[in-house]
Amino acid sequence: MKSLFKQDLKVVNIGLQGFADNIVAAGGQVTHLSWSPPAGADAALGWTLANLVGDQRIDQANKVAYERYLAAQPRLADLILAKDAIAGLAKGERRILHSGPPIDWDNMCGPQQGAITGAILYEGWADSLTKAEKLAASGKIVLEPCHHHGAVGPMAGIISPSMPVWVVENTAAKNRAFCNLNEGLGKVLRFGANSPDVIERLRWLGTEFFTTMQVAVRGLTDANLKPLMAQALHMGDELHNRNAAASGLLFKRFTLALLASKLDRGAIQRALAFVAGNDHFFLNLSMAACKSMSDAAHGVPGSSMVTVMARNGVNFGVRLSGTGNQWFQAPANPVDGLYFPGYTVKDAAADLGDSAITETNGLGGFAMAASPAIVQFVGGTPADATANSRRMLSITLGSNPAFTLPPLNFGGTPAGIDARLVADSGVLPIINTGIAHKKAGVGQIGAGITTAPMSCFNDALAALTTGLEKARTRRGKGGKKR
Amino acid sequence: MKSLFKQDLKVVNIGLQGFADNIVAAGGQVTHLSWSPPAGADAALGWTLANLVGDQRIDQANKVAYERYLAAQPRLADLILAKDAIAGLAKGERRILHSGPPIDWDNMCGPQQGAITGAILYEGWADSLTKAEKLAASGKIVLEPCHHHGAVGPMAGIISPSMPVWVVENTAAKNRAFCNLNEGLGKVLRFGANSPDVIERLRWLGTEFFTTMQVAVRGLTDANLKPLMAQALHMGDELHNRNAAASGLLFKRFTLALLASKLDRGAIQRALAFVAGNDHFFLNLSMAACKSMSDAAHGVPGSSMVTVMARNGVNFGVRLSGTGNQWFQAPANPVDGLYFPGYTVKDAAADLGDSAITETNGLGGFAMAASPAIVQFVGGTPADATANSRRMLSITLGSNPAFTLPPLNFGGTPAGIDARLVADSGVLPIINTGIAHKKAGVGQIGAGITTAPMSCFNDALAALTTGLEKARTRRGKGGKKR
Numbered sequence: 001m002k003s004l005f006k007q008d009l010k011v012v013n014i015g016l017q018g019f020a021d022n023i024v025a026a027g028g029q030v031t032h033l034s035w036s037p038p039a040g041a042d043a044a045l046g047w048t049l050a051n052l053v054g055d056q057r058i059d060q061a062n063k064v065a066y067e068r069y070l071a072a073q074p075r076l077a078d079l080i081l082a083k084d085a086i087a088g089l090a091k092g093e094r095r096i097l098h099s100g101p102p103i104d105w106d107n108m109c110g111p112q113q114g115a116i117t118g119a120i121l122y123e124g125w126a127d128s129l130t131k132a133e134k135l136a137a138s139g140k141i142v143l144e145p146c147h148h149h150g151a152v153g154p155m156a157g158i159i160s161p162s163m164p165v166w167v168v169e170n171t172a173a174k175n176r177a178f179c180n181l182n183e184g185l186g187k188v189l190r191f192g193a194n195s196p197d198v199i200e201r202l203r204w205l206g207t208e209f210f211t212t213m214q215v216a217v218r219g220l221t222d223a224n225l226k227p228l229m230a231q232a233l234h235m236g237d238e239l240h241n242r243n244a245a246a247s248g249l250l251f252k253r254f255t256l257a258l259l260a261s262k263l264d265r266g267a268i269q270r271a272l273a274f275v276a277g278n279d280h281f282f283l284n285l286s287m288a289a290c291k292s293m294s295d296a297a298h299g300v301p302g303s304s305m306v307t308v309m310a311r312n313g314v315n316f317g318v319r320l321s322g323t324g325n326q327w328f329q330a331p332a333n334p335v336d337g338l339y340f341p342g343y344t345v346k347d348a349a350a351d352l353g354d355s356a357i358t359e360t361n362g363l364g365g366f367a368m369a370a371s372p373a374i375v376q377f378v379g380g381t382p383a384d385a386t387a388n389s390r391r392m393l394s395i396t397l398g399s400n401p402a403f404t405l406p407p408l409n410f411g412g413t414p415a416g417i418d419a420r421l422v423a424d425s426g427v428l429p430i431i432n433t434g435i436a437h438k439k440a441g442v443g444q445i446g447a448g449i450t451t452a453p454m455s456c457f458n459d460a461l462a463a464l465t466t467g468l469e470k471a472r473t474r475r476g477k478g479g480k481k482r
Numbered sequence: 483m484k485s486l487f488k489q490d491l492k493v494v495n496i497g498l499q500g501f502a503d504n505i506v507a508a509g510g511q512v513t514h515l516s517w518s519p520p521a522g523a524d525a526a527l528g529w530t531l532a533n534l535v536g537d538q539r540i541d542q543a544n545k546v547a548y549e550r551y552l553a554a555q556p557r558l559a560d561l562i563l564a565k566d567a568i569a570g571l572a573k574g575e576r577r578i579l580h581s582g583p584p585i586d587w588d589n590m591c592g593p594q595q596g597a598i599t600g601a602i603l604y605e606g607w608a609d610s611l612t613k614a615e616k617l618a619a620s621g622k623i624v625l626e627p628c629h630h631h632g633a634v635g636p637m638a639g640i641i642s643p644s645m646p647v648w649v650v651e652n653t654a655a656k657n658r659a660f661c662n663l664n665e666g667l668g669k670v671l672r673f674g675a676n677s678p679d680v681i682e683r684l685r686w687l688g689t690e691f692f693t694t695m696q697v698a699v700r701g702l703t704d705a706n707l708k709p710l711m712a713q714a715l716h717m718g719d720e721l722h723n724r725n726a727a728a729s730g731l732l733f734k735r736f737t738l739a740l741l742a743s744k745l746d747r748g749a750i751q752r753a754l755a756f757v758a759g760n761d762h763f764f765l766n767l768s769m770a771a772c773k774s775m776s777d778a779a780h781g782v783p784g785s786s787m788v789t790v791m792a793r794n795g796v797n798f799g800v801r802l803s804g805t806g807n808q809w810f811q812a813p814a815n816p817v818d819g820l821y822f823p824g825y826t827v828k829d830a831a832a833d834l835g836d837s838a839i840t841e842t843n844g845l846g847g848f849a850m851a852a853s854p855a856i857v858q859f860v861g862g863t864p865a866d867a868t869a870n871s872r873r874m875l876s877i878t879l880g881s882n883p884a885f886t887l888p889p890l891n892f893g894g895t896p897a898g899i900d901a902r903l904v905a906d907s908g909v910l911p912i913i914n915t916g917i918a919h920k921k922a923g924v925g926q927i928g929a930g931i932t933t934a935p936m937s938c939f940n941d942a943l944a945a946l947t948t949g950l951e952k953a954r955t956r957r958g959k960g961g962k963k964r
Contacts, residue, residue, distance in 0.1 A: 234855055235717040235727050236888075245717050248730040252758045255737050259751040269741040276734045372888040373716055382888050406718075406854040406864050407889065 038424045045423060045458050048465055052304065052420050057468065058322075061302035065321040066397045066416045068173065069297040069305075069361070074289035076223040077169040077176065079214045081206075083161035085178050088149045090161075094125060095142040099157025099354040100312025101327040102145055105136050109313030109349045111192025114440025115156035116143065118194030122202045123160050129194065147308055147319075150295065151178040152287045152354035155190035155436055155444075156313075163202070164210040168225065168288040170296050177291035179284040181205050184277070186443065190353075191436045193443040212263060212271040219257035225289045229363075230403055232282075233413070238371035239286040240355055240364030241432040241447060246282035251275050287354065290361040297321050297416070301471065304464055305397060306417040309360050309429065309452055313352035313436070318456040320419055320464060328460040330453035335435050337378050337448015349438040351450045356431045362400050362415030365430035365449065366392045369407040374432055378448045382407070388430055389414060395421040395429065419464070422457040520906045527905060527940050530947055534786065534902050539950065540804075543784035547803040548879045548898045550655065551779040551787075551843070556771035558705040559651040559658065561696045563688075565643035567660050570631045572643075576607060577624040581639025581836040582794025583809040584627055587618050591795030591831045593674025596922025597638035598625065600676030604684045605642050611676065629790055629801075632777065633660040634769045634836035637672035637918055638795075645684070646692040648699075650707065650770040652778050659773035661766040663687050666759070668925065672835075673918045675925040694745060694753040701739035707771045711845075712885055714764075715895070720853035721768040722837055722846030723914040723929060728764035733757050769836065772843040779803050779898070783953065786946055787879060788899035791842050791911065791934055795834035795918070800938040802901055802946060810942040812935035817917050819860055819930015831920040833932045838913045844882050844897030847912035847931065848874045851889040856914055860930050864889070870912055871896060877903040877911065901946070904939040 011030040013020040020032040039045040052058060082097075083089045089097070096119050098112055105113065113136070120132035120141065135141060146153050153159055158180070165178040183201060187193040217223070228249050235245030254275060258268045275281050298307040303321035310317050316332040319325070332350035339345070358364035368374060369389035372382035386407045392414035393399060399412030417429055428451035435446035493512040495502040502514040521527040534540060564579075565571045571579070578601050580594055587595070595618070602614035602623065617623060628635050635641055640662070647660040662672075665683060669675040699705070710731050717727030736757060740750045757763050780789040785803035792799050798814040801807070814832035821827070840846035850856060851871035854864035868889045874896035875881060881894030899911055910933035917928035 245727065245730075248727075248734060251734055251737075252730060255733075256751075256755060256758060259747065259754065265741065265747065269738075272741065273738055276738055372892075376892065381891055383891070409863055409865070410854075410858065 036426055040426050040454070042458075045461075048461055049420060049424055052461060052465060053424060055468070057302045058304050058420070058464075061300045061322055062305050062397055062416070062418060065297040065300040065303040065305045065307075068300075069293055069416055070400060070402070071172045072170040072293035072296045073172045074168045074225045074292045075171050076166065076217055076220065076225055076285065078167040079164055079210065079217045080167060081161070081210075082159050082163050082165045082178070082180075085165050085167055086149045086151060086159070088144070089159070093142060094140065095144065095161070096120075097144055097146040097149055097151055097153065097157070097159040098312065099146060099153050099155065099352065100310045101315055101317030101329050103143075103312045103314060105139070105143060107314060109352065110439040111349050111352065111436040111442075112156045112313050114192035114194050115158040115189045116141075117440065118189045118198060118202070119158045119160040119163075121194065121199050122206075123162055145310070146354055147310055148325075149178070150176060150291070152291045152310075152357050153180050153190065154182070154283060154287060154355045155353040155434060156192055157354045158189060162206055164206055164213075166285055166288045168285070168292045170292040173296045175292060175295050177288045177295060179288035179291070181209075182278060182281050182284045184274075185280065188443065191434070191443040192349075192440050194441055208267055209271050209274060212258070212267045213254070215261045215263055216254040216257045216271070219261055220253055221256070222253060225285065226402055229286065229289065233367060233370045233403055234406060236371050236373060238364055238367040238374055238432065240283070240358040241374050241377075241434070242371050243282040243286060244279040246286065247275070247279050250282055250285070283355065286363065287357050290357040290363065293361050294357065299324065302464070302468055304419045304461065306360055306419055306429075309356040309431070310354045311351045311356065313349045316351060316453050316456060318419075318452065318460055320460050323460060323463050323467060326463055328456045328463065330455040333450045333453055335433055335446070335448040335450045337435050337446045339435065339446035340444070343437070343445040347437055347445055349436045351431070351433060352436055353433065355433065356452070359429055359431050360417065362396070362403060362413040365432045366396075366415070367403065367405060367413045368430070368432070369405045370413075391427060392430065394425055395427050419457045419460050423454070423461055426454070428452050428454060518908055522908050522936070524940075527943075530943055531902060531906055534943060534947060535906060537950070539784045540786050540902070540946075543782045543804055544787050544879055544898070544900060547779040547782040547785040547787045547789075550782070551775055551898055552882060552884070553654045554652040554775040554778045555654045556650045556707045556774045557653050558648065558699055558702065558707055558767065560649040561646055561692065561699045562649060563643070563692075564641050564645050564647045564660070564662070567647050567649055568631045568633060568641070570626070571641070575624060576622065577626065577643070578602075579626055579628040579631055579633055579635065579639070579641040580794065581628060581635050581637065581834065582792045583797055583799030583811050585625075585794045585796060587621070587625060589796060591834065592921040593831050593834065593918040593924075594638045594640075594795050596674035596676050597640040597671045598623075599922065600671045600680060600684070601640045601642040601645075603676065603681050604688075605644055627792070627794075628836055629792055630807075631660070632658060632773070634773045634792075634839050635662050635672065636664070636765060636769060636837045637835040637916060638674055639836045640671060644688055646688055646695075648767055648770045650767070650774045652774040655778045657774060657777050659770045659777060661770035661773070663691075664760060664763050664766045666756075667762065670925065673916070673925040674831075674922050676923055690749055691753050691756060694740070694749045695736070697743045697745055698736040698739045698753070701743055702735055703738070704735060707767065708884055711768065711771065715849060715852045715885055716888060718853050718855060720846055720849040720856055720914065722765070722840040723856050723859075723916070724853050725764040725768060726761040728768065729757070729761050732764055732767070765837065768845065769839050772839040772845065776839065776842050781806065784946070784950055786901045786943065788842055788901055788911075791838040791913070792836045793833045793838065795831045798833060798935050798938060800901075800934065800942055802942045805942060805945050805949060808945055810938045810945065812937040815932045815935055817915055817928070817930040817932045819917050819928045821917065821928035822926070825919070825927040829919055829927055831918045833913070833915060834918055835915065837915065838934070841911055841913050842899065844878070844885060844895040847914045848878075848897070849885065849887060849895045850912070850914070851887045852895075873909060874912065876907055877909050901939045901942050905936070905943055908936070910934050910936060
């Protein structure tokens with residue numbers, strides 16, 4: 001013991017950085033190990049996790065789910081009207097789909113209300129904003145999440161029956177996913193704008209642009225999206241907030257298909273000019289492709305793999321592969337971002353949209369290393385971008401070898417969020433997103449980065465535990481009967 | 483002295499790494515400083531450098547040259563036939579331009595001979611390969627470097643009177659630069675292939691494609707190349723061996739211009755299909771843009787800034803801004819690269835082409851950080867790519883704020899090679915390049931990385947010194963007369 005105090009101390013500090021700092025300040029040397037108690041030191045959650053982590057049924061279920069995700073091959077199959085694509089919109093019933101988990105009209109955020117009002121005008125169910133709002137509030141329009149119908153929509157995420165939707169088919173499992181068209185930036189429905197020019201643009205997108213692009217899609221010589229997305233990740237896109245490369249690659253394919261068609265040259269010119277002028281055009285295809293991939297992984301009993309993260313501007317909702325169609329919700333976080341001149345975080349709606357389906361599939365915030373420009377956009381550095389992608393590896397089942405990231409030495413993007421790892425580590429999924437004004441009709445006011453709320457994952461794990469216990473009981477009873 | 487040997491030794495090692503390694507192996511601690519003698523320990527060169535480094539006339543001249551380079555604004559002005567663009571090809575004289583410094587037919591490498599033979603067939607000056615070769619060898623065709631005519635050409639770099647050339651104008655100084663069209667990959671003239679299909683493609687490029695693309699160029703709503711190149715650097719291009727993003731961005735602009743024209747739809751379709759199918763299409767525009775930028779910096783008396791690096795498959799040639807039209811040559815280095823199946827370095831021609839004009843302007847190997855895929859292509863890592871770009875900063879006058887590289891935290895690409903810094907540090911300019919078969923008619927067999935030979939820079943500095951001394955003497959004499 002005496003000799004110990006004569007030696008130079010070799011200190012390892014675990015946990016709070018402050019202790020290490022003090023030793024360094026006193027001239028000592030210390031190796032600091034970053035560590036925090038599992039489950040945020042929540043004892044009940046700790047017990048839940050103790051039962052779930054290392055549970056071989058869950059590991060096995062996750063393996064199945066994750067392999068289905070990896071095997072998915074999204075292909076752009078068609079562009080058709082929503083009422084022809086989505087069974088729930090076909091019945092002639094007045095139904096509108098929105099982003100995020102379920103929510104009533106009265107509780108919706110401004111931009112979602114604004115976008116629904118605009119969609120009612122677009123459908124011709126009312127002839128003024130006032131009447132449209134009244135109709136929406138009356139309960140005579142059925143409002144349901146896109147995710148209840150195999151669909152996704154960015155920001156407000158509005159899909160009404162007469163809107164065209166991309167049809168993406170996962171050719172490996174034959175499941176299909178849908179997403180609306182990207183209207184460009186500025187005053188657009190998805191950010192809650194609903195002025196006459198917004199509705200006018202929707203009408204053109206739903207008529208001339210729709211019929212033109214349907215020919216383009218049906219004439220594609222290569223409709224596979226996964227290799228195109230992989231290529232875009234090597235060209236600065238993270239396929240959520242940045243889609244410039246993917247939009248350009250798709251533009252080439254559409255151009256060749258349209259020039260080979262018999263369509264009127266003016267229509268081709270106008271359609272291609274619209275696509276060329278919108279570097280976010282591919283976002284809605286990225287989302288549909290992602291939806292088709294994570295839907296493939298959904299529904300494996302016992303799996304703790306996250307298959308949906310979506311926000312309605314009020315709540316953030318999560319679904320696990322192994323907990324069926326249950327939503328696990330918590331208030332959506334605000335967005336740490338850059339605001340257009342004249343706006344601040346006080347003007348902003350909370351985190352909004354189904355576009356977090358990209359992060360659910362290892363893109364967006366998870367692939368930030370591929371797209372340093374995104375981090376720069378919110379005041380960070382390329383090193384932050386790479387650190388973000390690396391950190392996400394700590395909460396995922398693996399990395400996707402089909403989507404490699406150059407700055408990670410061409411390692412795969414972190415993919416397949418395991419809710420157990422999120423709850424255990426306290427590392428929250430990072431999400432790149434746009435920011436809508438909180439009032440209806442205003443539109444986009446910025447873009448930035450946010451995270452999923454922790455309690456969604458904790459609640460999902462509790463439900464997974466309950467489900468596993470029930471299954472065990474059932475199997476037990478079933479066994480006795482046999 | 484006694485107390486010194488009782489203390490823990492604190493060692494700094496300068497120069498040879500081996501001494502430091504021994505101390506570490508013996509359990510000691512050492513700080514190693516990487517250092518080598520200036521001028522490669524060449525005493526004569528050392529004296530030359532001692533006079534040149536810190537010479538304020540050179541510093542001032544370099545400042546002028548570098549600022550002219552930075553101020554350059556390359557704009558795609560036109561696509562016309564070489565005989566209408568380049569005075570030296572207009573006279574009806576039989577003249578063919580080639581890449582690199584001057585060289586006689588007899589001394590040319592195989593691919594350059596093969597390409598010249600092909601160009602003679604294309605021009606109709608002979609009707610068989612044998613006759614074309616005989617004609618070339620007869621001395622009745624004038625063979626001169628592209629660089630003697632404000633032009634550049636990749637690999638063999640052949641420009642004959644009836645070939646279309648891009649015209650790029652630096653709108654800041656009104657100087658113009660020219661480059662031929664990119665034929666795609668595989669069996670192409672620039673790699674020395676000259677079979678009937680190669681000539682057939684050249685004929686189409688010189689007729690329907692030419693007239694179509696001339697309309698496209700003249701109809702561009704935005705013909706500025708610098709912002710497009712800057713954008714491509716953020717999308718994985720280094721604008722020498724990788725031009726996929728820039729080609730895609732240009733494709734968009736050409737498509738919109740062509741659709742707005744009155745041209746026949748079939749011609750538009752064929753032209754755009756060719757551009758869409760060639761991810762190297764932009765290379766020749768990158769080269770013409772670079773030539774226009776470094777020509778702007780050329781001709782400043784006393785400047786040690788490198789304005790040309792070019793290879794003819796036998797010799798590597800360098801020009802400095804301050805040494806006029808003199809070439810400083812040395813045997814071209816072999817290329818460290820990946821070879822197509824069935825080929826090795828023994829089959830390869832030496833380093834070939836004017837495309838090192840991109841490195842001369844801070845792109846290509848100098849911008850490797852922007853394009854990790856290039857380093858991966860020759861067996862390296864993204865970290866190597868970043869290290870390459872950082873190393874080049876040690877031999878350049880500065881970094882170009884118009885061309886930023888995300889992995890260098892959006893710092894500018896190293897630009898404006900100072901021959902003094904090359905000779906002093908021993909750090910050679912790194913060059914990304916394609917590899918041609920050494921025999922005429924075969925074509926491309928790989929791609930890789932090489933360096934400029936040191937003696938070009940040493941010789942250029944000796945000439946610069948002589949020039950400065952003459953100028954001093956002249957000024958002295960002039961002073962007496964006044």
